[in-house]
Amino acid sequence: MARKRHPNKEIEAAITYAETAEWRTISAGKSAHCWxxxxxxxxxREGCKLSIWSTPRNASDHAKQIRQRVLKCPH
Ligand SMILES: [Zn+2]
Structure with missing residues (x-):
């Protein structure tokens, strides 16, 4: 279950939130843009998937997006 933490606090919190809703996190490895x-x-293949950016221009918006996708997930 161990994963690396996201460097941004707000996004890390959104990822943790997704994980409490049973979402899984897959690390992207060495990609520069995609965390x-x-x-x-x-x-x-019907399942929802969502990219997490390493350094989004607006971290709060990205964190909000992640939470919204989790809320809208119909599964
Ligand atoms: Zn879903």
Whole structure:
């Protein structure tokens, strides 16, 4: 279950929020822009997925987006 933490506090909080809703975090490795991906608990190709940026221009907006996607997930 261990994963690296996101350097941005607000985004890290949004990721933690997604994880409490049973979303999974996949680290992107060495990519410069993409920190990783979030997948909802629906494992099929119908499942929601979401890119997490390393350094979004507006971290609060990105964190908000992540939370909204988690809320809207129909699974
Ligand atoms: Zn979903």
């Amino acid at each position: 990783g991906k979030l997948y909802c608990k629906e494992a099929s």
